[in-house]
Amino acid sequence: MRIGFGYDVHRLVEGRRLVLCGTEIPYELGLLGHSDADAAVHALMDAILGALALGDIGKLFPDNDEKYKGADSMELLARVIEIMRKNGFALGNADITIVAERPKLAPYITQMRENLAGAFSCGIAKISVKATTEEGLGLAGNGIGAYAVILLEDK
Numbered sequence: 167m168r169i170g171f172g173y174d175v176h177r178l179v180e181g182r183r184l185v186l187c188g189t190e191i192p193y194e195l196g197l198l199g200h201s202d203a204d205a206a207v208h209a210l211m212d213a214i215l216g217a218l219a220l221g222d223i224g225k226l227f228p229d230n231d232e233k234y235k236g237a238d239s240m241e242l243l244a245r246v247i248e249i250m251r252k253n254g255f256a257l258g259n260a261d262i263t264i265v266a267e268r269p270k271l272a273p274y275i276t277q278m279r280e281n282l283a284g285a286f287s288c289g290i291a292k293i294s295v296k297a298t299t300e301e302g303l304g305l306a307g308n309g310i311g312a313y314a315v316i317l318l319e320d321k
Contacts, residue, residue: 170217187278258317
């Protein structure tokens with residue numbers, strides 16, 4: 167078995183969509199980034215790559231490469247999952263915590279879990295997504311961060 171940890175954060179800005187775990191969330195602000203800036207999926211991909219000792223998503227999908235401008239992070243996740251499988255591993259489970267003062271994410275958690283379970287072709291019981299705030303500290307409404315921990319098992 168291998169364990170991986172990932173973290174990502176993006177600034178909230180006007181004129182961008184807010185996408186987390188492949189779910190578009192209606193909100194007046196979105197996350198700034200080279201791709202769709204899905205911080206939760208970015209943290210998850212980094213956790214997978216970390217467990218495999220293959221670096222991080224910046225190495226695999228550089229933010230100075232125009233072919234990744236506006237990229238759908240769920241499509242990038244599919245590529246990382248393919249790498250995971252080619253390296254002889256399968257998902258044990260994934261646990262993601264999204265840190266956001268606003269908007270409230272509880273209504274979207276089930277859809278997020280379903281999206282990720284679909285990407286891994288696994289049952290939803292292997293995917294945990296939670297949301298928390300920093301009680302007005304830390305990001306304080308200026309951004310959204312995400313932590314991910316993953317357990318990979320030999321196939």
